[in-house]
Amino acid sequence: MTDYVDAGEAVAHRTLSNVKGEAPATRNVDYERIQGARSEPENWLTYYGTYDGQRYSTLNQITKDNVRRLVPAWVFQAGSTGMHSGASTYSFEATPLVVDGVMYVSGPDGKVWAIDPKTGEELWRYKHASPFDTSLCCGNVNRGVAVGHGKVYMYTLNAHLIALDATSGEKVWDTTNGDVRAGESGSAAPLIVKDMVVVGSAGGEFGVRGHLDAFDAETGERRWRCYTVPKPGEPGSETWPDDGEAWQRGGANCWITPTYDPELELLFQGTGNPAPDFDGGVREGDNLYTDSVVAIDVNTGEIRWHYQFTPHDLWDYDSTMENLLFDAPDGRKLLAHADKNGYFFVIDRTNGELVRVFPFVDRITWGEISADGKVTPKIYPDEEGVPVHFWPGPAGGKEWTHMSYNPETGLIYIPVQEVGATATRRRREFKESIPYWGAGVAVDLDDHYGFVSAVDPLTGEEKWRWNHEYPMCASNVTTAGGLVFQGTPSGEFVALDAQTGEKLWQFQCGSGHHSSPVTFEVDGRQYVAVPTGWGGWVEGFLPGLLGAAAGDALFCFALPED
Amino acid sequence: MTATADERADVLHKAGLDGQNRTTLGRMLGTGDVGYAEEGDDGVMRATVRIPEDQLIFDPSIIVFPHGGDIELTIINDDKNTHCALLPHNGDPKIIWLVNHSKGTARLNLDGPGAYWYGSTTGNDEGRGLTAALVMGGEVPDSAKLDRPPQPRP
Numbered sequence: 001m002t003d004y005v006d007a008g009e010a011v012a013h014r015t016l017s018n019v020k021g022e023a024p025a026t027r028n029v030d031y032e033r034i035q036g037a038r039s040e041p042e043n044w045l046t047y048y049g050t051y052d053g054q055r056y057s058t059l060n061q062i063t064k065d066n067v068r069r070l071v072p073a074w075v076f077q078a079g080s081t082g083m084h085s086g087a088s089t090y091s092f093e094a095t096p097l098v099v100d101g102v103m104y105v106s107g108p109d110g111k112v113w114a115i116d117p118k119t120g121e122e123l124w125r126y127k128h129a130s131p132f133d134t135s136l137c138c139g140n141v142n143r144g145v146a147v148g149h150g151k152v153y154m155y156t157l158n159a160h161l162i163a164l165d166a167t168s169g170e171k172v173w174d175t176t177n178g179d180v181r182a183g184e185s186g187s188a189a190p191l192i193v194k195d196m197v198v199v200g201s202a203g204g205e206f207g208v209r210g211h212l213d214a215f216d217a218e219t220g221e222r223r224w225r226c227y228t229v230p231k232p233g234e235p236g237s238e239t240w241p242d243d244g245e246a247w248q249r250g251g252a253n254c255w256i257t258p259t260y261d262p263e264l265e266l267l268f269q270g271t272g273n274p275a276p277d278f279d280g281g282v283r284e285g286d287n288l289y290t291d292s293v294v295a296i297d298v299n300t301g302e303i304r305w306h307y308q309f310t311p312h313d314l315w316d317y318d319s320t321m322e323n324l325l326f327d328a329p330d331g332r333k334l335l336a337h338a339d340k341n342g343y344f345f346v347i348d349r350t351n352g353e354l355v356r357v358f359p360f361v362d363r364i365t366w367g368e369i370s371a372d373g374k375v376t377p378k379i380y381p382d383e384e385g386v387p388v389h390f391w392p393g394p395a396g397g398k399e400w401t402h403m404s405y406n407p408e409t410g411l412i413y414i415p416v417q418e419v420g421a422t423a424t425r426r427r428r429e430f431k432e433s434i435p436y437w438g439a440g441v442a443v444d445l446d447d448h449y450g451f452v453s454a455v456d457p458l459t460g461e462e463k464w465r466w467n468h469e470y471p472m473c474a475s476n477v478t479t480a481g482g483l484v485f486q487g488t489p490s491g492e493f494v495a496l497d498a499q500t501g502e503k504l505w506q507f508q509c510g511s512g513h514h515s516s517p518v519t520f521e522v523d524g525r526q527y528v529a530v531p532t533g534w535g536g537w538v539e540g541f542l543p544g545l546l547g548a549a550a551g552d553a554l555f556c557f558a559l560p561e562d
Numbered sequence: 563m564t565a566t567a568d569e570r571a572d573v574l575h576k577a578g579l580d581g582q583n584r585t586t587l588g589r590m591l592g593t594g595d596v597g598y599a600e601e602g603d604d605g606v607m608r609a610t611v612r613i614p615e616d617q618l619i620f621d622p623s624i625i626v627f628p629h630g631g632d633i634e635l636t637i638i639n640d641d642k643n644t645h646c647a648l649l650p651h652n653g654d655p656k657i658i659w660l661v662n663h664s665k666g667t668a669r670l671n672l673d674g675p676g677a678y679w680y681g682s683t684t685g686n687d688e689g690r691g692l693t694a695a696l697v698m699g700g701e702v703p704d705s706a707k708l709d710r711p712p713q714p715r716p
Contacts, residue, residue, distance in 0.1 A: 007666030010658035129650035131676020
């Protein structure tokens with residue numbers, strides 16, 4: 001036999017594509033600039049648009065009067081090759097960022113792209129190789145990147161925080177921050193604060209100990225770690241059994257990006273469910289700081305105050321979703337939070353004092369929270385092997401997907417899920433990396449609906465409601481054009497009148513929405529961008545659509561140029 | 563019917579699952595051999611994988627590496643057909659085209675621990691059997707572990 005033909009050396013897959021390989025350099029994004037993000041509405045500089053989590057844009061080219069003319073400007077297809085983790089549960093959940101005419105967005109399975117936001121052209125791509133066998137409770141997802149200091153930061157599925165060069169997409173540093181053998185993973189979008197990058201852990205369904213971490217933005221060195229379940233002897237440890245191991249597996253993961261108040265220098269981090277999710281018998285007590293908002297000193301990582309929404313949770317009521325910051329007319333610094341448990345909380349963000357609490361869903365049977373915040377559980381999985389049905393189900397009246405606040409209307413627009421579930425307690429031993437729920441759970445296949453609820457956070461009054469046959473499982477964004485943009489599980493992307501809730505426009509994207517839309521402007525033209533792709537924890541928030549079409553496309557809309 | 567590990571190869575053969583166009587149309591994934599990489603003094607982990615004639619399989623179909631890091635994989639196509647390999651790599655997957663009777667190299671970087679699949683992405687080579695795994699063993703660094711006592715594992 002002759003010598004082998006020389007096949008050479010394997011080359012990067014992207015070299016066999018039309019990706020340009022480089023993005024234009026942008027002005028540097030630093031702490032000062034992010035603090036002033038509202039003053040440059042042409043960009044979407046950080047996860048929520050601004051540190052306060054309002055998801056509000058002052059752009060007003062697209063209005064109630066002309067939105068009916070909105071058309072797709074371009075579509076970006078993420079695509080996939082080969083076998084990857086969560087092959088049937090991947091979802092395009094990200095929030096795209098836009099900086100000075102460059103869009104940065106992450107997709108499923110470790111992908112990050114720089115995209116021309118006018119044309120959809122792929123400028124560069126990075127793909128972090130993600131182990132096929134990573135423990136993922138809720139699919140192969142990533143909620144976005146942070147951009148600043150000339151870099152793009154992403155938290156990978158296998159819990160590495162990586163920094164990429166913003167112009168080339170080349171890796172600058174890589175810090176391993178989680179233990180995949182323990183069931184930890186990464187899905188949250190990092191947040192840049194000062195000269196640090198802040199990101200939290202995922203893995204609460206596998207009995208890990210939750211934490212939020214801050215890193216040096218230049219080197220990747222960890223500055224501090226804040227555990228959200230205390231060790232014995234630490235404040236809050238009295239809410240865990242003192243003779244057990246429960247705290248070691250207590251959950252309280254921080255899998256959604258915190259909001260931040262630069263004046264108070266506090267991060268407002270929502271925390272996840274306790275573990276095991278449904279079996280409280282092995283973790284008697286309130287189980288701090290699960291299902292809470294914790295106010296964390298950004299300089300030290302110390303918890304300044306906390307408010308627990310669901311003490312001793314038995315329903316999987318994570319509170320990781322955003323804590324939206326707004327000020328009352330009298331100047332009082334407030335925080336708004338729509339919890340999985342179906343109640344809407346308004347809290348003084350300087351000290352954690354409850355200001356107001358009211359239900360924002362129609363059906364709440366798990367328990368009751370009084371006006372002064374007293375929690376009374378009513379229905380919960382208690383007896384081994386006995387099924388218990390409750391509303392809201394474990395995905396909650398609102399899951400991680402984000403509401404928005406429009407200062408012009410004074411309303412908060414909540415994407416609401418109305419779906420219940422049955423849980424049957426089944427005690428099990430704890431073993432690292434194995435799901436640790438303590439129950440069998442079946443979410444209702446029918447009897448579900450949803451709506452966008454426009455609520456005045458100062459009174460609790462619902463001003464209007466836009467009804468839909470399916471729960472709302474995606475974030476919304478509101479604009480000075482008097483609009484609220486909301487994606488639906490059945491694929492429609494709709495524009496609602498922010499004053500009345502009237503539907504003014506819709507476009508069918510071909511796959512359900514489970515992401516966060518943004519708006520931005522380039523060369524005087526306003527765009528609205530939304531990743532689509534039905535997936536993630538569908539069996540949790542809407543199993544009635546488990547068979548709906550998957551997808552992973554990013555749509556970008558604008559008014560016709562002519 | 564169950565089998566011990568030692569009996570597994572016989573069971574797969576008897577069931578017609580370990581070859582082409584027997585019971586199955588292609589070869590069931592994960593039914594090939596297991597191999598081990600060797601770590602050099604330079605810290606690079608090296609292994610060789612071959613595509614035997616008419617078997618549509620990477621052999622060994624599972625290569626175990628002691629930990630994550632830099633990998634040099636030699637890939638030899640002994641088949642009388644053309645294939646390729648699309649391999650995982652931090653930054654972007656890498657691809658190599660493998661005409662009949664060819665030999666090439668892939669330099670990869672992968673995190674550990676964890677398992678990664680790769681395959682020949684032409685036609686349905688992946689479904690016929692040309693899908694294989696690179697398995698990184700080891701533990702994450704101590705700095706990435708949780709502050710808690712050692713926990714039981716399955």
